[in-house]
Amino acid sequence: MKQIVKCGPSDTPHDIDIPALRERYRLERDKRLRPEGGDQYVEASAGFADYADVDPHTPPVERAAVSEEIDVAIVGGGFSGLMAGARLSQNGVTDFRILESGGDFGGVWYWNRYPGIQCDNESYCYFPLVEELGYVPKARFSDGTEIQAHCKRIGEHFGLYANAMFGTRVTSMAWDERIKRWRIATSNGDDIRARFVIMCVGSTNKPKLPGIPGIKDFKGHSFHSARWDYDYTGGSWENPVLDRLGDKRIAVIGTGASAIQIVPFVAQYAKELIVFQRTPSSVDRRGNVPTDPEWAAGLQPGWQKERQRNFHQWSFEFVPPGPVSDDAICDFWTEINRNMAARMEGQKPQEFVLEQFLAAREEEDYRVMERLRRRVDSIVEDKATAEALKPYYRMGCKRPCSNDNFLETFNLPNVKLVDVSDSQGVERITETGVVANGIEHAVDCIIYASGFEVTTRLDRRLGIEPYTGRDGLSLYDHWGEGLKTFHGMTSHGFPNHFYTGFTQAGVGANITAMYDQQVGHIAWIIKQTLDRGAVVMEPTQEAQDDWVRTIHETAIDNTEFLLECTPGYWNGEGGGAGPDRAKKLRFIFGEPYGPGFYAFDQLLQDWRDRGDMAGLRLEPASADATDGVVQPA
Numbered sequence: 001m002k003q004i005v006k007c008g009p010s011d012t013p014h015d016i017d018i019p020a021l022r023e024r025y026r027l028e029r030d031k032r033l034r035p036e037g038g039d040q041y042v043e044a045s046a047g048f049a050d051y052a053d054v055d056p057h058t059p060p061v062e063r064a065a066v067s068e069e070i071d072v073a074i075v076g077g078g079f080s081g082l083m084a085g086a087r088l089s090q091n092g093v094t095d096f097r098i099l100e101s102g103g104d105f106g107g108v109w110y111w112n113r114y115p116g117i118q119c120d121n122e123s124y125c126y127f128p129l130v131e132e133l134g135y136v137p138k139a140r141f142s143d144g145t146e147i148q149a150h151c152k153r154i155g156e157h158f159g160l161y162a163n164a165m166f167g168t169r170v171t172s173m174a175w176d177e178r179i180k181r182w183r184i185a186t187s188n189g190d191d192i193r194a195r196f197v198i199m200c201v202g203s204t205n206k207p208k209l210p211g212i213p214g215i216k217d218f219k220g221h222s223f224h225s226a227r228w229d230y231d232y233t234g235g236s237w238e239n240p241v242l243d244r245l246g247d248k249r250i251a252v253i254g255t256g257a258s259a260i261q262i263v264p265f266v267a268q269y270a271k272e273l274i275v276f277q278r279t280p281s282s283v284d285r286r287g288n289v290p291t292d293p294e295w296a297a298g299l300q301p302g303w304q305k306e307r308q309r310n311f312h313q314w315s316f317e318f319v320p321p322g323p324v325s326d327d328a329i330c331d332f333w334t335e336i337n338r339n340m341a342a343r344m345e346g347q348k349p350q351e352f353v354l355e356q357f358l359a360a361r362e363e364e365d366y367r368v369m370e371r372l373r374r375r376v377d378s379i380v381e382d383k384a385t386a387e388a389l390k391p392y393y394r395m396g397c398k399r400p401c402s403n404d405n406f407l408e409t410f411n412l413p414n415v416k417l418v419d420v421s422d423s424q425g426v427e428r429i430t431e432t433g434v435v436a437n438g439i440e441h442a443v444d445c446i447i448y449a450s451g452f453e454v455t456t457r458l459d460r461r462l463g464i465e466p467y468t469g470r471d472g473l474s475l476y477d478h479w480g481e482g483l484k485t486f487h488g489m490t491s492h493g494f495p496n497h498f499y500t501g502f503t504q505a506g507v508g509a510n511i512t513a514m515y516d517q518q519v520g521h522i523a524w525i526i527k528q529t530l531d532r533g534a535v536v537m538e539p540t541q542e543a544q545d546d547w548v549r550t551i552h553e554t555a556i557d558n559t560e561f562l563l564e565c566t567p568g569y570w571n572g573e574g575g576g577a578g579p580d581r582a583k584k585l586r587f588i589f590g591e592p593y594g595p596g597f598y599a600f601d602q603l604l605q606d607w608r609d610r611g612d613m614a615g616l617r618l619e620p621a622s623a624d625a626t627d628g629v630v631q632p633a
């Protein structure tokens with residue numbers, strides 16, 4: 001098997017009734033819209049802290065509280081934090097700390113150790129820094145163990161372990177104008193005074209629980225998928241033989257990307273498995289293959305960036321009918337655009353009409369989703385179960401999945417699917433089981449594969465309180481009515497403060513490429529600020545206003561699309577169910593820069609090349625030395 005394959009369009013059904021499907025999609029959405037929107041979930045804190053604030057992987061380590069001054073505090077030790085550390089080191093900035101709540105590097109790949117965990121994106125694109133580290137992932141879709149090992153590899157390669165504080169959760173952050181530093185308090189009692197802060201907190205870092213009445217009443221065992229309890233199930237992350245489940249009745253609540261991977265493993269070992277599904281995921285063929293050593297040996301410098309760009313173009317930012325290289329990824333992420341390219345073959349740029357393209361793309365979307373629905377029929381034997389497992393929404397409403405065992409699991413005699421879409425979710429938890437559609441299902445253990453706080457309020461997601469910039473301005477208030485940033489990474493009123501993730505930046509198909517773009521830029525700014533003898537860097541109000549305007553003016557309005565989608569965390573639970581849904585929608589990708597990820601890359605590069613740090617105010621060490629403007633080095 002070669003990792004670079006030539007692929008043509010897929011075979012999608014033509015015998016579909018689009019108006020009827022459109023109506024069906026609408027009905028399926030409507031029955032799932034809940035007035036409370038994102039508030040239907042309970043926060044995994046206070047009474048529910050056991051579901052999130054426990055670390056089943058590393059015993060707590062006692063250490064003395066630290067009081068120190070450092071150049072940079074990186075909050076979060078997942079891929080973005082690791083890359084921030086790497087890029088700072090490469091820029092010669094070495095006085096930094098990585099503050100991480102987990103017991104090691106990895107972020108989501110540290111916490112999520114459920115059986116079957118794999119990356120759903122091609123690992124050749126997803127693993128960061130592989131060329132620098134001379135590493136090629138072992139398979140097209142890598143296991144979580146390999147991914148976390150790569151996190152450790154990055155940590156070791158760049159000497160980041162020496163800078164890390166594990167088991168350390170940031171509890172408050174405040175800019176102290178007197179010392180011109182961020183004052184950071186942690187769960188360990190540390191007092192860290194950092195010149196700069198880089199927030200690398202990821203987007204799926206906090207487990208959430210469905211607010212099902214009675215959760216606390218359950219007398220059996222329960223845990224969240226992101227805190228897998230191998231003591232209960234048996235087996236281990238490296239060897240997920242769940243040999244303690246042989247006499248257990250297990251409920252899995254949720255059928256998102258995590259559950260799709262978990263369910264086949266639990267089914268294999270449990271006496272009985274009941275999967276409670278509110279909305280089915282689309283599940284395509286996985287077709288995972290080990291890496292071809294010949295292909296790996298022949299990779300030329302720059303291969304990963306080229307492949308990431310290819311993936312991005314074909315899955316995300318397909319620009320018709322412009323010339324793009326052949327689809328190198330050839331999987332379910334790129335299918336619709338690949339089919340569109342085949343449809344448009346031979347079309348001249350002057351013949352291109354956007355409306356026609358979008359209509360054809362929508363039709364292609366219906367066909368691909370129909371292919372996936374028919375795939376369910378071809379695998380799942382029980383007709384009613386198959387029907388319930390069919391996704392009725394557009395691709396891109398929810399995260400698409402691929403797995404070669406999930407659908408097959410429902411043919412096993414010990415596995416049952418309970419469709420809870422009509423009641424908008426599981427009705428109740430009792431002392432002994434789960435009630436759905438008026439029936440109580442007795443179980444010994446409930447596994448909440450119920451996802452993460454992604455589009456809920458930022459204060460709730462971060463749990464950092466207070467989180468204040470100059471004059472006590474809270475970041476939560478500053479962004480309360482919408483993001484206000486300069487290039488998505490800095491904000492006026494928040495000196496020396498950098499944020500990464502889905503803000504007002506470029507969004508890439510590959511989250512690690514996106515983080516790399518951001519932290520590379522941030523490391524450059526920090527280095528420049530220090531080299532220019534400044535102690536404060538802050539975007540001007542004008543620069544922030546200009547950027548917010550640019551974001552709004554270049555925005556691709558996807559409101560209609562999001563409104564039509566079945567609710568989920570990709571659209572902020574559809575904005576609830578009221579007439580003001582459009583206002584309450586939350587797009588998972590924040591407010592992206594409309595011209596796209598690579599246009600944003602170029603914009604940042606040009607900005608750095610100019611060297612004048614336009615839009616940023618630099619303040620020298622001695623406040624009375626100048627009017628606050630530091631000259632370029």
Ligand code: NDP
Nearest residue numbers: 118119120210254255256257258278279399425426450451
């Ligand atoms: P999701 O948010 O995708 O899924 C949560 C599930 O819980 C949904 O099926 C949801 O239904 C269901 N649910 C919520 N409330 C209720 C209720 N009251 N009753 C019944 N069901 C309910 O979380 P995941 O952990 O599956 O995935 C989160 C994200 O993590 C992924 O989308 C992905 O970004 C990432 N991930 C990445 C992987 C990778 O390969 N890189 C692997 C796994 C996860 P509904 O859809 O109706 O809301």
